[in-house]
Amino acid sequence: MKQLPGQRSKTLPRWLKAIMAGAITVIATIWLVSLLPFLLLAALVLSIALIPITGRLRREMEEAGFSVDEPRTTHQRPDLNITPWHRQIRNLWRDFNS
Secondary structure, eight states: OOOOSSOOOOOOOHHHHHHHHHHHHHHHHHHHHHHHHHHHHHHHHHHHHHHHHHHHHHHHHHHHTOOSSSOOOTTOOOOOOOOOHHHHHHHHHHHHHO
């Protein structure tokens, strides 16, 4: 198949593409490994900074009437089966056949 006239792009040999891909992979790996300690340090600093914020949030929740430690027992509604009718029929059929 002939190429249409216009700008012709020169393709690189396959071995050169493989070497370039390998070099880019090695460079990206080294860069990410060298960046990892800084990311871990930033995560540590942010987690330490969030400790007082969580304490204040807990205190504000308790002042608002939400208990963090106790399960919520007030005004619990009974469980309601919301399974659609066609699925209930299918489940009954499966129970009957098995």
